[in-house]
Amino acid sequence: MSRIQQPAAFAVGLLLISAASAQTDPGVRAGAVNGQAAATATSPLPLASVTANTPQGVLEFFADGLDRFQEVDNVSGGTGGTGLGPRFNFNQCAACHSQPTFGGSSPANNPEAAVISAGIVSAGTNSIPSFITANGPTREARFPFFFNANGTANTAAPNGGVEDLYTVSGRADAGACSLPQPSFASAAAANNLIFRIPTPVFGAGLVENIDDSTLLNNQSAQGGSGLGISGTFNRNGNDGTIARFGWKAQNKSLQLFAGEAYNVEMGITNEVFPQDRPLPGEEVLGNGLPANCLNLAKKGYPEDITNFAATTGSDQFATNASIPSDVVAFSMFMKLLAPPTPSPTTPGGATSISHGSAVFNSIGCSVCHTPTINSTQASNVTPSLGNAPVNAFSDFEIHHMGTGLNDNVSQGNAGGDQFRTAPLWGVGQRIFFLHDGRTGNLLTAIRAHSSNGSEANAVVSNFNSLSAASQQDVLNFLRSL
């Protein structure tokens, strides 16, 4: 390079740096939790008709569900619930689904990183995996492939099941059960380790109550041609209808979602998933769990059941809401939760948010992140769930997201690179983004939509064509949600 050229190159470098930093993610939106003045960090709002207790008694079910969502489970005995383990990720739903309030996603302080200090696991038998950090996202881990006998990944043998982080071994209430943790370090060394963070469940009842025909009609009207977009639906293998919960839309209903999470994340057997769950390798390649790790709660299976005793009117089970199992209570809590309320002015002001919304639509983001799906079916649960718009910013389809986001895990009809369009309602107060929580920066998350094989490449290209001011408006708009 000649000396004359150097200043020009320097100037270009400065310009690039300036352009790169001109627009920034405003960060987690301050102010009312979920945009709702009456909500608190421990008390999310139910739907309006639930607040009005319509039908009579529904509010009690919401309160009971919220209460059980916070229940701390032991292996056996003690106060609270029992049935934890023998393997688990945490001992309480609300701990991981807590940002910005219960029912949300990863909090700022990761409870999974504090399990030893909190006495939830034994330091003698468990260690904190390297990918679980104090201020990182709460995560579940999966190994996309089984391993060969020599410890190498066998890419001809897909796995993809959850590898629970911790075991009950060494806990005083776990008897002689002795189980090692999965070898996360070996899996990481083999690049055979992926993560998922909790999906928020605000407004989930509205999503559950969308008729398939509404989703199919939305798909037909999308017009993704010219943008490289053509999604499909993940369908339930039993009846062929559209599944819609989970990162890959692999779960059909909230009850299934709750039952699976109770079993997989907490190790608690229930009426939906009645057996204690071995790790995928123990199940497929081994003999399951050892006998001394079964029935640790000493009450038989499933550990969570319908509370028959409630019908006797005992003090312990004195209300209608206390009769159903925890899984039903969890699904009822999720079903009755209100969706977040967007802010019209924060961050950046009303003009910026309004412009950002229009830009979001114009460049094609809204083809997949459909702002509103009109509308839900009539509801037999509570009026707010019926004939209502669903402002979830999702089409609930699965889309190819390319090599950059691919996790090589198949669930239902979704392949390794296919993910459900993540609903964006409430994204303004989320801390971590994308399925594995790899970033807390919305701009990074947007750009991560682009890679080889992604349906979003043209839309991200359109985003990149925008002025810095318009990109900032999009970020402000997203943080207003």
Place this chain on the structure above:
Amino acid sequence: MGARDFVLAGLLAVASAPPPPAKVPAGVILVKGAWSSASDSTTPVPEAGKVTARDYHSDYFQLTYPFIEGWQQKFAGPPPSDRGYYVLAQVEPVGEHSGSVLIDAQDLFFTATPAANAVELVSYTASHLRADYKVEHPPTEVTMAGRHFARLDYVSPVTDLHWTVLTTQMRCHAVQFTLTSPDPTVIEQLIAGMQGMKWGDNGPLCVKDYKKVLNRVDPILTDRRFNSIPVRVVIDTSGKVKFIHFISSFPEQARSITEALQQWRFEPYVSNGKAVEVETGILFGVQPNR
């Protein structure tokens, strides 16, 4: 310790250090959902076009599209969809981002849009543009590089992004060039660059819904996937299926359908008094929403 135990030992933490593991390759989709495949690897298919630093070439469409100076493909597109939609290439400037060219194709045998040809497809697009856009020039027919295209121009008033869509028809596909830029002069440069395209026209005749089937054997789809499986077949002059292209299917579905189609017999397609090869589409699985 049995073989199973060895596998478990690889999964679980053990006292002794495990052998150095081979890595799962990064950036490779190994676990695929429904994907495209074909009965042989030599017959051209739409998704197998090649992108170099200078151009995009498709043996299937016999198309070569030269990139204008300083533009390249940054990322390859997704696999074909279960509605027969292909992203063939996407080109952007290497330096400052000033726009993009998206080349895609819609198999007209399987389109969800009520359009029988490229002109109708562009007309439908124009009449169904969302409120976010304003038509600058309604659909018109133009000739570029010796080929007829339908052209549509529209703009997003909010972003000042301009789109020009140029669509032509090849082998019963609407092949579409979507040019996007905030600067109309960039779009004009891109249009001028398209004059350098080269086209052939030697593929088999394509016929929608060629239903003269003399012997039909239904495939046995054992897994309940509930997906649409669009398939293109080439039928030879004797009425046998010569080539099968699964636009979107799971591997076990492709195996079952191949086994069935190999037993199908069609009445040979006759053109100008002579039996000719013909390409048609067959949909297996569930009917997509249209």
